Amino acid sequence: MSDFDAVDVIRAKRDGRALSDGEIDWVVAAYTDGRVADEQMSALLMAIYLNGMEDREISRWTEAMIRSGERMVLDVDRPTTDKHSTGGVGDKITLPLAPLVAACGAVVPQLSGRGLGHTGGTLDKLESIPGWRAQLTSEEYRAQLRDVGAVICAAGDTLAPADKKLYALRDVTGTVDAxxxxxxxxxxxxxxxxxxALTLDVKFGSGAFMREYIDAERLAYTMVRLGSDAGVITTALLTSxxxxxxxxxxxxxxxxxxxxVLAGGGPPDVVELTLALAREMLASVGIDRDPADVLASGGAMDKWREMIAAQGGDPAAPLPVARETHTVVASESGVLTGMDAYAVGIxxxxxxxxxxxxxxxxSATAGVTWHAVVGDRIVKDQPIFTLHSxxxxxxxxxxxxxxGALRIEIDQxxxxxxxxxETIRG
Known part of the structure; x- marks a missing residue:
């Protein structure tokens, strides 16, 4: 017989009391294995959403979710460093970043996800490459880390299974954004x-999960503390x-x-953020190399080809292209002072x-391209967007x-x- 009861735990958090370590350990484990019902966990999640958690509670909740599955041991002889983005519109940074950091001498174990709503998913993007596969066995995953130095793939079912179950419940109970x-x-x-080591890209603004800067900053500080407490060297960049x-x-x-970007070009903002994250990832594990030099040398592109081929993809194959396009032109002349990321994502x-x-x-081919960025001077009838489908x-x-996604003003x-x-280091 358990020392705890789901209703007592719900009442405690409903009434604003901090949960004990034992209560947290029990309720996460009991929900994961089906001893706590969805409706009970829904009530607890809403109580957490409304009343929050102390730092100690968040740390213990995180530890309990980790213990619900396996904590991986990476059998490699080089420093290991990872990156996570909280998601946004046009955020393809993982694609050039992982091979770049690996080409600098680190190992990058990147377990990624799929897109939902207005934000894209790294695995969806890579699956547009003919033959590439997201699912790897544990043996394939570790072998690729040893042989290539980087992997981007789907997480297996053994990694924090409590989170997979809890996230699905949060999604349908209005408790995602706690x-x-x-x-x-x-x-x-x-x-x-x-x-x-882990470097976090925590985004704020219209196209981000956290629209307000103060909320994104609070999330960043919380995650840096959680990582540091768990023995992972953790840094967060707050990006617009x-x-x-x-x-x-x-x-x-x-x-x-x-x-x-890997070929030495690409949009300046993508290059800027890729290099900034790469420098943090490398510094966190003591590798003193300038990723800009490695990018310019072509080493990152070589590593990209290795990564894609290792997962069955053809790095030389042409990417699919949409059958139809539609162009949107500027309605007036002036300086482009705003482009709503959320509108573009939708x-x-x-x-x-x-x-x-x-x-x-x-769809692999669908999407939007834009031909001007914030700060550019544009003229009426100039192409601004191309829609692809x-x-x-x-x-x-x-x-x-x-x-209404564009803001055009005369101000020069x-x-x-x-x-x-901002950069936050643990």
């Missing part, structure tokens, strides 16, 4: 991955997602842009690049999403705000 639950969800998986990142949102479109989603439910299929019937709703003194606002 900082204790977000932080423990992200960090339980990342700590369980087994890397020595008011405007979309790069020049494209969509699966194959973003892979093409990542390839431009347009890409409606074109087929994203999914409404986790089981939905996505195999189904031209999707253009209408995508165009509705983009109505406008300077675009910085991409990286």
């Amino acid at each position: 900082i204790p639950l977000i932080a423990s969800s992200i960090m339980s998986k990342k700590i369980a991955e087994g890397a020595q 997602m008011d405007a979309p990142l790069g020049r494209s949102a969509g699966n194959a479109l973003e892979v093409a842009e990542a390839l431009d 347009a890409a989603w409606r074109l087929g690049a994203g999914r409404a439910r986790k089981e939905d299929a996505v 195999d189904d031209p019937g999707r253009f209408g709703r995508a165009l509705e999403a983009l109505e 003194q406008f300077t675009a705000p910085p991409l990286i606002r």
